[in-house]
Amino acid sequence: MYLKVQLNWNVVIPAENLDIKGLMLQKAILVRLLDDFAAKKATKDLGYLVAVTTLNKIGEGKVREHSGDVLFPVSFTCLSFKVFRGEVIEGVVHKILKHGVFMRCGPIENLYLSNQKMSDYQYQFADNPCFLSLKTGSRIEKDVTVRCIVIGVKYMEAQKEFQAVVGLEGDYLGPI
Amino acid sequence: MSAAGEEEENAADLKIGDEFLKAKCLMNCEVSLILERKYDQLQQIVFEKSLQYVKRFSRYKNPDAVRQVRELLSGYQLAEFELCVLGNLCPETVEEAIAMVPSIKSRGRVHDDEAIEKMLNDMSLIKKFE
Numbered sequence: 108m109y110l111k112v113q114l115n116w117n118v119v120i121p122a123e124n125l126d127i128k129g130l131m132l133q134k135a136i137l138v139r140l141l142d143d144f145a146a147k148k149a150t151k152d153l154g155y156l157v158a159v160t161t162l163n164k165i166g167e168g169k170v171r172e173h174s175g176d177v178l179f180p181v182s183f184t185c186l187s188f189k190v191f192r193g194e195v196i197e198g199v200v201h202k203i204l205k206h207g208v209f210m211r212c213g214p215i216e217n218l219y220l221s222n223q224k225m226s227d228y229q230y231q232f233a234d235n236p237c238f239l240s241l242k243t244g245s246r247i248e249k250d251v252t253v254r255c256i257v258i259g260v261k262y263m264e265a266q267k268e269f270q271a272v273v274g275l276e277g278d279y280l281g282p283i
Numbered sequence: 284m285s286a287a288g289e290e291e292e293n294a295a296d297l298k299i300g301d302e303f304l305k306a307k308c309l310m311n312c313e314v315s316l317i318l319e320r321k322y323d324q325l326q327q328i329v330f331e332k333s334l335q336y337v338k339r340f341s342r343y344k345n346p347d348a349v350r351q352v353r354e355l356l357s358g359y360q361l362a363e364f365e366l367c368v369l370g371n372l373c374p375e376t377v378e379e380a381i382a383m384v385p386s387i388k389s390r391g392r393v394h395d396d397e398a399i400e401k402m403l404n405d406m407s408l409i410k411k412f413e
Contacts, residue, residue, distance in 0.1 A: 111307040193294030
C-alpha cells in the first residue's frame with residue numbers, strides 16, 4: 108500500500124554553502140533534503156521512502172554553535188510503501204525453488220510464498236520450473252502475477268529492507 | 284515477526300496502527316501519475332522499482348478516470364486503506380470484494396451487498412469508458 112505522508116525533518120546546510128542568496132538557498136535546502144531522503148531509504152514505521160512530492164514549508168534557520176552550520180526545519184510531503192499483515196497484494200514471481208517462490212511487490216524484493224501456503228500447487232521440475240495446480244491447471248512461474256495475502260512482515264534495520272511471508276489460503280487468491 | 288505483546292497487526296480487521304488508519308493511502312494508479320511526472324528526479328532503486336510496479340499494476344491509466352474512481356469510492360463509508368485495496372484489485376463480485384477486504388463487513392457499518400454491488404459496477408463502468 109502506498110501512503111502519502113507529511114514529515115518534518117531538519118536539513119543541515121554547511122557553513123561553506125551559505126554564501127548564496129534567496130532562491131539559491133531554497134534550492135540548496137531542497138537538494139540537501141532530497142539527498143537525505145534518498146539516503147534514509149526506509150523506516151520501520153513508514154516503510155520504503157519512495158519520493159518527495161511537495162515542499163510545504165521551510166522554517167527559520169538556526170545556527171549550530173560549534174560548526175557554524177545552519178539547521179532548517181523543513182515540512183514536506185512524500186510517498187512511502189509498506190505492506191501489512193492481512194493485506195491482499197499482487198506480486199510478480201522472480202524466483203522458483205523447490206520449497207517455495209519469491210516475488211517482488213513495489214520496492215519489496217523478497218516476498219516468500221512457501222509451498223506449505225499453497226497446498227493445491229505442486230513443484231514441477233523442468234528447464235523452466237514452476238508450481239502447478241493439479242485441480243485447475245494454473246501455473247505459478249517466473250513473471251507471473253500472483254494475488255496473495257500477507258502473513259507476516261519483517262523489517263531489517265541494518266539493510267533497510269522489508270521482507271514478507273505470504274500465502275494463497277483464501278478465496279480469489281492465486282495467479283492472475 | 285511482529286513483537287510479542289503488541290496488539291496483533293491484521294489488515295483484514297483494519298488493525299494497522301492508528302497512524303495508518305488516518306493516513307492518506309494512495310492507489311497504484313494515483314502513484315503512477317505522480318511518479319511519472321517525477322521521473323527526472325534522482326534515479327534510485329526504490330523509486331525505479333515503485334514506478335515499474337505501479338505502472339504495471341494500475342487498473343486505470345487515464346488521469347480523469349483515476350480521479351473519478353477516487354471520488355466514487357470516497358462516497359462510501361470506507362477507510363482510506365479499504366478504498367485503495369478495492370481500487371487496486373478491482374474485485375468483480377461482491378463475494379470477491381469481501382474476500383479481499385473483509386473489514387468492509389465489520390465494524391457495524393452499513394454495507395449491504397446491494398450497495399457493494401453498485402459500487403463495483405460503477406467502478407467497472409469507469410474502466411469501460413476510460
